[in-house]
Amino acid sequence: MLVKTFSSAVYGIKATTITIEVNISSGTQYFIVGLPDSAIKESTFRVESALHSAGLRMPRQKIVINMAPADIKKEGSAYDLAMAIGILAASGQINAHKLDKYLLLGELSLDGxxxxxxxxxxxxxxxxxxxxxxxxxxxxxxxxxxxxxDLEVYGLENISEVIAFANEEKTFDRIFVDTKAEFLNNANNYDTDFADVQGQENIKRALEIAAAGGHNVILIGPPGAGKTMLAKRLPSILPPLSLSESLETTKIHSVAGKIAASSSLMTIRPFRAPHHTVSDVALVGGGGNPQPGEISLAHNGVLFLDELPEFKRSVLEVLRQPLEERQITISRAKFTVDYPASFMLIASMNPCPCGYYNHPDKDCVCSPMHVQRYLSKVSGPLLDRIDLHVEVTPVNFQELTAKQRAESSKTIRSRVIQAREMQEQRFKREDKMHNNAQMNTKKVRELCKVNAAGQTLLKNAMEKLGLSARAYDRILKVARTIADLDGNPEIEVHHLAEAIHYRSLDREAWAG
Known part of the structure; x- marks a missing residue:
């Protein structure tokens, strides 16, 4: 008897329906065809044990299971349930009339x-x-x-419950989730707040600008200055996720198996902070069965790279293309997988090997050559994709013990949202531009025009501060964002002056 059940395979973040065709005839052998991997071939033992646990039997006949389409490689153990139910239906042990209306998924334990x-x-x-x-x-x-x-979802505990469902012996409660209510109730439920950070007002201002324009940031300062603490609070001032962004982010984390059983939606922006020993595959994704990497798990959120020079050079260099394209393509011999990777990069680093170069109180023991060698671990092309270079200095005692509470993330976020709304209007006719950081050179020239006084300031900055040519567009983008935060349609001289201040690592005199 031939019976068809339905399951599904995930490639990238998209699913493909897999038809499980089970045919039982005279004979004694067991075949699984349709490019199954080892985990699927081993399902024979899991299925047989699970059926025995449910008080049923494995047919002692010839069983052929075809997984269609047969030209796509099938991987993983999620097909166990569909195959087990197909075998039971084909051998006449359960009713099969409603199986063609449902997808069946789940790995079987030996106890079912x-x-x-x-x-x-x-x-x-x-x-x-x-x-x-x-x-x-x-x-x-x-x-x-x-x-x-619009889909009936039944979450069951074991194969006995699935059999009861197929035979209509028992009624199971359909799982309901009020998506909009859950999204609204949990949006912006962050554990961190900028109100907890005493002092560092200039760094908070830089991070506000970064959040408003979607700019990448690097924080340079000595140990204990608060770089990590500030970086962890960046998601709390970003605009809330839209429902479509939430669904897209959830899909990526779902594919990676990162969704908790108690939750259904990712309602806050992700914050990923991989250790500096991470491999390039773990960062960008890949593997034999391609999985999303850290840059995709940070999609619509923040990727934080602490101690940036300690990362392997090869790991940092693979970031260059995703930072520009905002997606990563993983190619294999027979298929290609695309993962979205639109994230804000925030990095931190010490200014030198000992960590105390330019420290107001402690002396640096590194020679200029050692400082320059340390900084050169981060390549120019990568720095070229980071708009704001911010020097972080230690907080003094008076600021640290001040009783006045700092500005909250909620207050800062309100200004960020207003600036983002201006940008949404500005780029409403563009498909791949939503914020200032995504502007290409053509758009920079079109939308970031400055007056004669601004041109003079830029010229002097380039000459006197030794700024590199690559800094020019970055300064204009950041100045455009600063103007947006002021609600000003024009870029003024003071906007440019502040933007120039955030290009520390482009100065030829920096670090000797």
């Missing part, structure tokens, strides 16, 4: 319980597009899939 899968949200979205009535999957993934409101 269902283990978590990855990519439940992507799978549910694709199931809805293809007209499936619902999806049956492990309970731990149910809320994640139930974000797709």
């Amino acid at each position: 319980s269902l283990q978590a899968i990855k990519g439940a949200l992507s799978i549910a979205i694709q199931a809805q597009k293809e007209g499936f009535k619902g999806i049956v999957l492990p309970a731990i993934n149910a809320r994640e899939a139930a974000v797709v409101g």
Whole structure:
């Protein structure tokens, strides 16, 4: 008897429906065809043990399972449930009439319980597009899939419950998630706040500018100056995620298996801080079965690279293309996977190996050559993609013990949102531009015009401060954002002066 069940495979962040065709005939052998990997071939033992645990039997006949389309490689153990139910239906042990309306997903334990899968949200979205009535999957993934409101989602604990569902012996509660309510209730629920940071007003101002324009930032300062503490608070002043951004971010984390069982949506902007020992594959994604890397997990949020010069040079260099294209393409012999990677980069570093170059109180023991060698670990092309270079100095005792509470993230965020709204209007006819940091050279020339006094200031800055030519466009972009924060349609001289101040590492005299 031939029976078809349906499951799904995730490639990148998109799902593809897989048809599981089970045919049982006379004989004794067991075949799985359709490019299965080792995890799928090993499913024979998991399925047989799970069926015995449910009080059923594995047919002692010839079983052929085809996974269609047969030219796509199938990987992972999420097909266990669909194959087990297909075998039971083909052998006449359960009723199969409603199986063609549902996707079945889940890894089987030997006792028949269902283990978590990855990519439940992507799978549910694709199931809805293809007209499936619902999806049956492990309970731990149910809320994640139930974000797709028009789809019946049943989160079950074991294969016995799935059999009862197929035979209509028991009624199970459909999982409901009020997507909009959950999104609104949990949006901007950050654990950190700029109000906790005493002093460092100039650094907060720089981060406000970065958030308003989507600019990348590098913080340079001695140990203990507060670089990491400030960086961790950056997401709290970024504009709230839109619902579409939330769904896209959730899909990426779902594919990576990073969604908690109690949650269904990513409602706050992600903050990823990989250790400096991270590999290039872990950072950008990849592997035999390609998975999203840290830059994709930071999509619509912040990627924080602490102690930037300690990262391997090869790791830093792979960031250059994603920073420009805002996506990463992973190519394999038979397929190509695209992961979105639109993130804000914030990096921090010491100014020298000992950490105390330019420190107001402590002496640096590094020679100019050692300082320059340390700074040169970060390449010019990477620095070229970082708009703001900010020097962080230690907080003095008076600021640290001041009783006056600092400005809250909520207050700062309100100004950032206003500036972003101006940019949305400015770029409403552009497909791939949403903020000032994304402007290309043509748009910079068109939208960042300065008067004669501003041109004179830029000319003097280039000559007297030894600024590099590559700094010119970056200064104009940052000046445009500063003007937006002021609500000014024109770039004034003081906007340019502040933007020039944020190009420390472009100065030829910096670090000797």
